[in-house]
Amino acid sequence: MTEARTLDPTERFQDFMKADRYRKRLADIALSGVNSLTVDFEDLMVFDPDLADNIIRRPDEFLKYAEDAALAQLKIEDSIYGEGVKKVYVRFRKLPAVIPLRSVGAEQIGGLIMVDGILVRAMSAQPLLTRASFRCGRCGQTVTIDQKGPLMTFPTACDNPACRRSGPFNLVEEESEFINSQRIRVQEKPEDLPPGQLPRWIDVKLVEDLVDIARPGDRVTITGIARTRREYLPRRGASTTFELFLEANSVDVAGKEPEIVQILPEDERAIRELARDPRVHDKIIRSIAPSIYGYDHIKEAIMYLLFSGVPKSLPDGVSIRGDVNALLIGDPGTAKSQLLQYVAKIAPRGLYTSGRGSTAAGLTAAVLRERDGGMSLEAGALVLADRGICAIDEIDKMRQEDRVAIHEAMEQQTVSVAKGGIVATLNARTSILAAANPALGRYDPYRTIAENINLPVTILSRFDLIFVIRDEPVKEIDQSMAEHILTLHRTGAAKVEAPIQPQLLRKYIGYAKQFKPVLTDEAAMRLQDFYLQMRTTESRESPIAITARQLESLVRLAEARARVAMRKEIAVEDAQAAILLVQRSMQQVGIDVTTGKMDIDIIMTGKPKSLRDKLQLILSVIVEAERAGEMIRDEELYERVGRDYDVDRGEAERLLNQLVRDGMVYSPKPGYLKKA
Numbered sequence: 001m002t003e004a005r006t007l008d009p010t011e012r013f014q015d016f017m018k019a020d021r022y023r024k025r026l027a028d029i030a031l032s033g034v035n036s037l038t039v040d041f042e043d044l045m046v047f048d049p050d051l052a053d054n055i056i057r058r059p060d061e062f063l064k065y066a067e068d069a070a071l072a073q074l075k076i077e078d079s080i081y082g083e084g085v086k087k088v089y090v091r092f093r094k095l096p097a098v099i100p101l102r103s104v105g106a107e108q109i110g111g112l113i114m115v116d117g118i119l120v121r122a123m124s125a126q127p128l129l130t131r132a133s134f135r136c137g138r139c140g141q142t143v144t145i146d147q148k149g150p151l152m153t154f155p156t157a158c159d160n161p162a163c164r165r166s167g168p169f170n171l172v173e174e175e176s177e178f179i180n181s182q183r184i185r186v187q188e189k190p191e192d193l194p195p196g197q198l199p200r201w202i203d204v205k206l207v208e209d210l211v212d213i214a215r216p217g218d219r220v221t222i223t224g225i226a227r228t229r230r231e232y233l234p235r236r237g238a239s240t241t242f243e244l245f246l247e248a249n250s251v252d253v254a255g256k257e258p259e260i261v262q263i264l265p266e267d268e269r270a271i272r273e274l275a276r277d278p279r280v281h282d283k284i285i286r287s288i289a290p291s292i293y294g295y296d297h298i299k300e301a302i303m304y305l306l307f308s309g310v311p312k313s314l315p316d317g318v319s320i321r322g323d324v325n326a327l328l329i330g331d332p333g334t335a336k337s338q339l340l341q342y343v344a345k346i347a348p349r350g351l352y353t354s355g356r357g358s359t360a361a362g363l364t365a366a367v368l369r370e371r372d373g374g375m376s377l378e379a380g381a382l383v384l385a386d387r388g389i390c391a392i393d394e395i396d397k398m399r400q401e402d403r404v405a406i407h408e409a410m411e412q413q414t415v416s417v418a419k420g421g422i423v424a425t426l427n428a429r430t431s432i433l434a435a436a437n438p439a440l441g442r443y444d445p446y447r448t449i450a451e452n453i454n455l456p457v458t459i460l461s462r463f464d465l466i467f468v469i470r471d472e473p474v475k476e477i478d479q480s481m482a483e484h485i486l487t488l489h490r491t492g493a494a495k496v497e498a499p500i501q502p503q504l505l506r507k508y509i510g511y512a513k514q515f516k517p518v519l520t521d522e523a524a525m526r527l528q529d530f531y532l533q534m535r536t537t538e539s540r541e542s543p544i545a546i547t548a549r550q551l552e553s554l555v556r557l558a559e560a561r562a563r564v565a566m567r568k569e570i571a572v573e574d575a576q577a578a579i580l581l582v583q584r585s586m587q588q589v590g591i592d593v594t595t596g597k598m599d600i601d602i603i604m605t606g607k608p609k610s611l612r613d614k615l616q617l618i619l620s621v622i623v624e625a626e627r628a629g630e631m632i633r634d635e636e637l638y639e640r641v642g643r644d645y646d647v648d649r650g651e652a653e654r655l656l657n658q659l660v661r662d663g664m665v666y667s668p669k670p671g672y673l674k675k676a
Helices: 002-006 009-015 018-034 043-045 049-057 059-077 079-084 265-275 280-287 296-309 336-346 405-409 473-491 502-512 522-534 548-564 574-587 609-627 634-645 648-659
Strands: 037-038 088-092 112-123 128-137 143-144 169-171 177-187 203-205 220-233 239-253 326-330 350-354 365-369 376-379 389-392 414-419 420-426 432-436 467-471 674-675
Touching: 002 350, 009 049, 009 473, 018 059, 018 079, 018 389, 037 043, 043 049, 043 405, 049 059, 049 112, 059 088, 079 220, 088 239, 112 128, 112 203, 112 239, 143 674, 177 376, 203 574, 239 609, 265 280, 265 502, 280 296, 280 420, 280 502, 296 326, 296 336, 296 432, 296 467, 296 502, 296 548, 326 336, 326 376, 336 350, 336 365, 336 389, 336 432, 350 420, 365 414, 365 648, 376 420, 405 432, 467 574, 522 574, 548 574, 609 634, 609 648, 609 674, 634 674
Parallel strands: 037 088, 203 239, 326 432, 326 467, 350 389, 389 432
Antiparallel strands: 112 177, 112 220, 112 376, 128 143, 128 169, 128 177, 177 203, 220 239, 365 376, 414 420
16 A cells, blocks of 8 residues: 555556446447546445545546546547547536525535535526637737636737737637536525525536536435535625535436335335335325324325326326325314325425415425526426425415416426426426315215305316315214324324334335336226226216216226335236225215216316206307397396296296306397397
């Protein structure tokens, strides 16, 4: 080792790169036409710990040695390509320790560090001047200066001995050297955020092949040199406080799958043993929010939401989502918010937000103007929760223009932005668990779901499961709930302990996500029989109880249930459990309160078939009068529908008001009606 230490650092780096592994990587550089070599830091630590230590403590100096060595070795591996390359970037990855973003401070300045987080903002790529060529405006002499820092450095005097003037100097762009550069912002991951704290972030400067390697919403691990940028106060000069940023050396885009949760061998043994338990579904349901009493069917739905179905990409480019969306509509004080917050914490990747304080840009993506005039793209909650769960509380309190923004994310699972010259499509492959309060304070069972909640049917129809939580006085249930709540306050713990601890459950979910169960013939036949049975109507005039959208929901739920037990195939019992849950959801929100029949149009269009038929009667009377060449008076309308169709005046007035609100009928003059 003594002899090794006496060698020039460049020679020592070159010895390291003579290993077969890195000789092959250098040969691949020549084949692919790039100019960067990726080095695993642990390999360098094994080869020469002193060299590795110097890279971390003095990166500016020793990265130059590594780049010179890489270029020299490249010329040996491929002399023709090596001669044409001016520089080889050496990208170090997998440093020994990840420094939390909120711990990056003055002590890291000038050192090589590794941080991880979510890319929340990215500016468009811009050319960065690295070597400027200036022409003297008096004699025409060319002067070349290397550029460092944010401001351009001009020559102090002309190099021509006969001139020696101090300018003016003009930049000669065609003789200058530029590289691609980009500025991004990395923020703490939601699961790493301490309770009640604002997320910390750091700006990162990318150059050359690192530009556009990641998009907003991606989880990244960045190795870079901690730098400072001086802040200037308007009209007061330079400030004594500096802004920290990272000059990136390498960027790794973390896997999107939630199995990034660290699972130790003993964890894997416990997970495998738990998966073999025939009562694993019941155990997981009882482990979800054990401090909240009851709601077994809702907790079962949350279990499917946590594990989700299997996404599919078809040969023609069509994608079928695997994520499950669920909506809870409940009276005040029914623990909806606590359920949502618990799910956001237990999910390997989860975000909680409230509709009252969320905007369209905050949920999807925003285009922002930077201080230097450029535009940047910033990811919102649905993009940051990609491959996870986004819990949206009080979704009914969002403004109408903001709610429209989540339509695309719920079905296509993307977020499209076209603003300020930036046109982009970001991934939002997230399950949405939403909660809402009834519009009239309490849920009215004699009104349809569309009348009970302030949400458009375009959003309602995109939820796989909708459950109503009603606060009804039932003596036995009230007594059990009172005992449960009082036990919580007296002992600080739930009466019944959760079978699976939250830490293990979180790892179990992440581990199970790698299973992709397929539909067996028996399970497919069971789902098909149920679908056809529900589609079979007594006559053409009967309401339709189910559509193809609900059939896809059934498949997703069955896949999620099979994934819970870590099965490779979907069993008939999985299909049956999914059917029972969907039936329970539809019995709560898909029943026509007038006829008592199940009618999916209540969710899909907001109007049951019985209401549509009556609206059509009113409309047909108005159209019939118009064909006779006259406008019908409202009094005559009420009289005619009462006589011919047995519709009383009060109901006829409500139906007419509905048609007016929908823009189907208008009043050209007081007391007269006409079809729009």
